[in-house]
Amino acid sequence: MRASGLARPLLALLAVAAARRWLDVVEVRGRSMSPALRPGDRLLVARARPRPGDVVLAADPRDPRRELIKRVGRIDPAGLHLHGDNPAASTDARTFGPVPAEAVVWRGLMRYWPPDRIGLIPAPDPDRRG
Amino acid sequence: MLTLRSILRPTRIVDAHCDIPCGVYDPEQARIEAESCLRIIEKHDASDDKHFRARCIHVKEERAELVKHHLDVLWHDYFKPEHLEKYPDLHETFWKASKQASKVKQSLDAGAAKELLTMIDTIDEMWKSTGGPEKTRVSGRPS
Numbered sequence: 001m002r003a004s005g006l007a008r009p010l011l012a013l014l015a016v017a018a019a020r021r022w023l024d025v026v027e028v029r030g031r032s033m034s035p036a037l038r039p040g041d042r043l044l045v046a047r048a049r050p051r052p053g054d055v056v057l058a059a060d061p062r063d064p065r066r067e068l069i070k071r072v073g074r075i076d077p078a079g080l081h082l083h084g085d086n087p088a089a090s091t092d093a094r095t096f097g098p099v100p101a102e103a104v105v106w107r108g109l110m111r112y113w114p115p116d117r118i119g120l121i122p123a124p125d126p127d128r129r130g
Numbered sequence: 131m132l133t134l135r136s137i138l139r140p141t142r143i144v145d146a147h148c149d150i151p152c153g154v155y156d157p158e159q160a161r162i163e164a165e166s167c168l169r170i171i172e173k174h175d176a177s178d179d180k181h182f183r184a185r186c187i188h189v190k191e192e193r194a195e196l197v198k199h200h201l202d203v204l205w206h207d208y209f210k211p212e213h214l215e216k217y218p219d220l221h222e223t224f225w226k227a228s229k230q231a232s233k234v235k236q237s238l239d240a241g242a243a244k245e246l247l248t249m250i251d252t253i254d255e256m257w258k259s260t261g262g263p264e265k266t267r268v269s270g271r272p273s
Contacts, residue, residue: 016137027140030147042140057144063153065210069144084146091147112138 022047024106026057028069032084032092036122037069042113043121045106050080055108055121058082061096069108071124080104085124143211155208155266157254160200164250166193167234168243175238187238194235197246198228204253213260223252 028041033055037043050056050072058080060066070082070092079098084090093099111117167190174186205224214220227249233242257263 020141025138025140026142026144028146029143030145033146037146039146042138043144060145066147067142067144069146 025112026067026069032086032090033069033071034086036085036124037108037111038117040114041111041117043069043111044109046109047105048107050075050101050104050107053123056080056082056104057106057108058099058104061099061103072104075101153266154268155204155257155262157200157204157250157257160197160204161247161250161254163193163196163200164231164234164243164246166190167197168240168247171238171240171243175240190238191235194231197231197234197250201228201231201250201253204257208257208262208266209260213256216260217256220256223249223256227253 024045026043026045028037028043029039031039037055045057048054052072052075054072055069056072058068058070060068068082070084070090073081073083073093075081076098079100080103081093081098083092083094087094108121110120170186170190170193174183174190177183177186201224209220217223227246230242230246230249233239234246257266
C-alpha cells in the first residue's frame, strides 16, 4: 500500500511526538551554568539515567513549577547533589539539599543554538568549581 | 505544518538560576509607595516653604524609584509564562507602569501619580486573578 501525500507529514509528526518522549529541546535562562551554558543557549536533552558530571534537568524542590538545569555532583543514598558551574551565581544543593534520583529524568546532550555555540556541553572549568 | 523551525523551537525554559526566591509578592508594596508620591506632591503644592518643598521633591523621587523596583520584582519574579498566556498584554502593562513611575519621579504632576495608581491596580487584578494572594502571601494575619 502506498502512503498518500498527507500521510508522510503525518507520520513525521508522529515520529517527532514519539521522539519527544525521549528527546526534547529547551532554552537556558540564568547564569549559574556559565560558561558551559549561557542564557539563551538552546539544548537538545534526552531521557537518561544521570551520572556525576552530567548536566541535568530537575524540578526545583522549592517550586516544582520551575525546572532547573544544573550539574550532578555527588550521588549518595540521599539523592543527587546538584550544583551550578558558577557557584557565585548559583542557588543549588547548598541551599535546597539533595534531590531524589527519580526526580531527574532529562540529561543535556548538546547545544544547537546559537549557531556559533553548537557543540557538546563542556565539563566545568576546574578552577571555578565550588 | 512540521518544519525544522518548529522541531527546533524550545518546548520550555530551564533555569540556571541564581536567586533566593522568598516567594512573597504583593502589588500593595508598589501601591503604598505610589500613594506616598501622590500625597507628597499635594503637600508640596500646598506649602510655601522652599526647604520643605525641596525635601518633598527629594523624598518623592526616592519613593517613585521604589515603585519601579517593586514593579520589577513582580514582573520578573512573580509573573510566569502561563500568566502571559492569560494576559498577553502583561509586558506592555508593566512597561507602561514603569514608564509612568519614571514620569512621577521626574514631575510634580498629581494627575500622573493618580494615573500610576490606576496602572498598579490593573497589575493588582492580574496578581489576584492568578491566585497571587493565596500563593504568595503568608496566611494567618488577623483581619
